[in-house]
Amino acid sequence: MSRLAAILIPFALLGPAFSQEVPTPESDLGFQVGADYKLASWKNILDYFAKLDASSERIEVQTLGESTEGRPFIMALISSAENLARKDHIKAAQKRLADPRGLSERDARSMAESGTAVVLIGCNIHATEVASSQMSMELAYDLVTSEDPAIQVMRDRVVLLLVPSLNPDGVDIVRDWYRETLGTPWEGTSPPWLYHKYTGHDNNRDWFMLTQDETRIMNRVHYEEWFPQIIYDVHQMGNKGARFFVPPFFDPLNPNVPPLLQRQIMLVGAHMAHDLQAEGKPGVITSAVYDMWWHGGYRTVPYRHNIVGILSEAASVRIASPIFQLEKDLTGHRRGLPNYWLQANFPEPWPGGWWRLRDIVEYQKIASRSILKLASTQKEDWIYNFYQLGMQAINLGKNEPPFAYLIPPDQHDPIAAYELKRTLSEGGVEIHRAKKSLQADGVTYPAGTTVVLMAQPYRAHAKDLLERQRYPDRRIGGEDGEPERPYDVTGWTLPLQMGVRAVEVVTPFKANLSVIEPRLPDHRVGSSSSGYYLENRTNNDVWALNRLLAKGHSAYWTDKPTRASGRTIGEGAIWLPSKDGLQADLTSMATETGIEPLPGRKPDRGYRLKQPRLGLYQPWTSNMDEGWTRWVLERYDFAYRTLHDAELKAGNLGERYDVIILPSAKPGRLLKGHADGTMPRQYVGGMGDQGVDNLLAFVREGGTLICLGDASRLALDRFDLPVESGLDENRSDDPFYAPGSILQVDLDVSHPLAFGRTSPQPVYFAQSPVFQVSGNASSVADYPKFNPLMSGWIFGHEQIHGNSALVDVPVHNGRVILFGFRPQHRAQPHSTFKILFNAIYYSVATPNVSVR
Known part of the structure; x- marks a missing residue:
């Protein structure tokens, strides 16, 4: 896909009517921001920012594009009128600093002295974390209207880019559900469907793959237009412990994150924690839960672009309904707070009591102002360090291995190679093409080889996506202790996930190169009578x-x-x-x-x-794997229908479908769904025994059931297949962990499920089921009899040696296909999309026919 075209349209610019009175959010909404049981809709938020824009020269609201479901996606620029008048000059300076090649230290210091720092605050990416979208209106009002000297300094020395919601669709999805359920037993619950059309909570896992409209819009803001020094990602978390998290982060650190940037993050976090404490806000924790290892989030991808990414997490309420908690009921966390007690990173535990949406708004406002105060009072340091970080990346690439990654032209899947290069390019990575053959590490590569030099400002981003991850083996209580489970994914190497051969170069080399923009292969179609x-x-x-x-x-x-x-x-x-x-x-x-x-x-x-009649089961448990599956199917033009519990329970599925896909979910979630009394009646109960029986009847009568990831366990439990789990799920003496890693499997490429692929095959594994087969079941992919880890982390790998990862099981006239791994996970593993697509067509393929 091509880059989203820039759309920078001033929003609601109504001429020079800047002398009219600036409305407060409360006067416009009819209630205080953060009031119990009250939420502004996306239209309310748009209307309020339009009125601010029309009332003051200190704010300019821009429409950057449209959300996935067509809502306006806005960003407010807040600064002095003078800075906004010269915003193009400020953007040009930021771009020059972001790529400092040819910029002298003297000139950089001069730009730091005369320049303006840029801070971006991104709110409400997770739609049930409602406080920040509401808070954004009050923050904007305060910054636009206040004559406090400190805020005047902020406006003079900083441009704030304020995004009221990174998920506008979700604002209305959650608000509408909350209003519908207010006063019912399920008040304050999350909707039974995803709060982003395709990704739900995983919209914060798309920041290097760039598949969604919202992600691409903000990627352009970050790395093509504004290049901010600081990005603040405002979140909420569970409410059983601390009230508010700010950096520093917990271990481990990713070695590709520059040390200077790590220190800057600690500085900002300490400043935020100080200001919250000074304002009398208890329950602030640092150095816990959240780490800096994983690549792909809204605050973590900026690290690899020399941008300080800051996260805060506030204890949630029940959407907008207050909660009351006793201190004795509060708990710690396995990472950084073993018990809910006083310790160095938690100097004033919250004593319990009422906790309200307004509390969250106040904590978030203090944190936002703290960042802006620090950026304004030390803006020369922020600007100069931005330059320094870029120069350090370039020098590392010149002086330390790896010096480059090569993508040879002779790829098994040339379009996947293009998609990899496009993904890197859209993330700001500079890409070259060899005009002539070159030698690197003693090997000759032909003209046309793609070269990603490490001597570039975004070295960390390129390197972290192209290299294999080696997550540190961290133990609780010493080297013989229980493995410490990572917070998120541990391996994400894109060449492995996409099936592209990329070669690391560890010695300096010379080549005749030219900068390129990635292009699809270009093929002429000749005539053929056959x-x-x-x-x-x-x-x-x-x-x-x-x-x-x-x-x-x-x-x-x-x-x-x-x-x-x-x-x-x-x-x-x-x-x-x-x-x-x-x-x-x-x-x-x-x-x-x-x-x-x-x-x-x-x-x-x-x-x-023939065209398969394809059904995709959508449980009422807001299943992200189902959303990603939908996105992948639509991306490649598969026609499909969505099935819900009622249709499964009604039966006669073979009249409408050839193949049905169950997305990854634990058997209990598929079978039982939401418990009675926790949701409206039509959303409780799961597919139930009747739905499972009807799926089995569908298979026996000739249908194909494709089970992804954990959904395979349901088929093992209920279908009496000649397949058993290869892992003892209840074994505690010798645990097995592989949460979010890339493993190797040996693939039977003669089987229709593996058509078009090669062996060995990398697969994405997230504590996935593995299988042992017998009888008429065929294993199409097996883990080798050695450590299968390719990227990430695995503990207890011996337990899966020789087990199956992909099984084809004939059942009467139909079949069940069990995917232990996630073939479409977060739309990243392009290499295994094909295996899922083969499974869909295998359901309708008639073998051994005469070709006409």
Whole structure:
């Protein structure tokens, strides 16, 4: 996908009416921000910012684009009128500092003295964490209207970029649900559906992959337009312990995060904690729970771009309903606060009592003002250190290995290679192409090789995405203690996830290079009276297959290798018989998606393919895996229908579906869903025994059930399959952990599920099920009999040696396909999308037919 075009349209600019009275949020909304049981809608927030914009020269509200569901996505610029008048000059200076190549230290210091620091506050990415979107109105009002000398200094020395919500759709999704359930037993619960159309809570896991509209909008703000020195990511957390978290963060540190930047984060966190304490706010904790290892969040990707990313987490209420808590009921946390007691990082525990939305608003406002005060009083340091961090990255890339990563042109999946390069480029990484052959580490690489030099400002971002992660082996209570479970993902290496060969260069080398923008492969489609092959190596080949079947074309999988256009084409290629319009359709698709149709002779026999009648189960438990599955299916033009509990319980599924996908969820969540009394009746109970029985009947009558991740456990429990779990889930003496790592499997590439892939195959593993097969069950992917870790962390790897990761089980006239791993996790592992797509088409593939 191409970069989102910049849309910087002044929002509600009503001429020079800046002398009219500036309305307070309370006067506009009719209630105080943070009042019990009250929430502003997204329209309320838009309207209020429009009125501020019309009333003062100290704020300019911009519409940056649209949210996923079409709501305006806004950002408010708050500063002095003079700074806003010269905002283009400030942006140009920030861009120059962000890439300091050719900028002298003397000039950088001069820019720091005369320049303006830029701070971005991003609110409400997680829609049930409602306080910050509400708080943004009051913060904006205070900063625009106050004549306090300290705030005047802030306006003179800082430009604030204030984003009232990073998820505008979620503001209304949560508010509407809250208002609907107010006064009922389920008041203050989360909605039974995702609060972002596709990602839900995982919208804060998309900041290097950039799949969602909102992420791409803000990525442009960060790394193409404004290049802020500080980004503040405002969150809420559970309410069983501390009231407010600010940095420093807990261990481990990621070695790619520069030490100077780590110290800056500690400085900001200490300043925030000080100001909160000075304002009499108890319950503030530091150095607990949240760490700096993982790459991909709103505050963690900026680290790799020399930007100080700050997180706060406030104890939540029940959306906007207050809670009362006794101190004796409050607890600590396994990371940084073993008990709820006084300790160095928690000097004043909150004593309990009423906790309200207004409390959260006040803590967040103090934290926001603290950051702005520090940025304004030390703005020369912030600006100069931004320059320093960029120069340090460049010098590290020049003087320390790795010196580059190479992406050779001879890739198994050239479109995945393009997608990898595009992802890096959109994240601000500079990419080169070799004009001539080059030698690196004693190996010759041809002209056309992609070169990602490490001597560039965003070295940390490129390196952290391209290298293999090695999470430290951390133990509780000493080296022989229980493993400390990581906070989030431990491995994310994109070349492994995307199936791209990338080579680390560890010695200096010379090459004739030119800077490039990534481009899709460009292939001419020749004429053929017989038909065309698609090698079925790329996900876009399946996109084309979906489009062509929808247009009425015929398609087959080949059942043995063949030759076409001077090359050998492997088993499982797609054969498209010629008919009127096929060449034109393929030509258009080749231009749009980079596919390579190859003219050739008709194979004798193969698998006949047809459009699958696809169903995707959507539980009423706001399942993120279901949302990501939907996004991937839509991205590649799969037609599908959503099933809910009522349809599963009604039965006769084979009348409407050939294949049904169950997203990853624990069996209890699938079977029982929400408990009675916790949700309106239509959203409780899960699929129930009746739904499970109907799924089994669907399979026996010829349907295919695809179980992703933990959903496989439901089939093991209820379907009497010749498959058992390869792990003892209740074993405590020898635990197994692999939370969010990339593991190797050996793939049976002759099986239709593995068509187009190679072996060994990296897969994304998150405490996933593994299998032992017998009888007529076929293992399509097995873990090797050695440590399968490729990137991340694993404990107890011996327990999965030789076990299966992917199983095909015939059941009467149908089949069950068990994915232990997550083939579509967060839309990152492009390499295993294809295995999921194969599973869908396998459900309707007729083998050993004569090709017409």
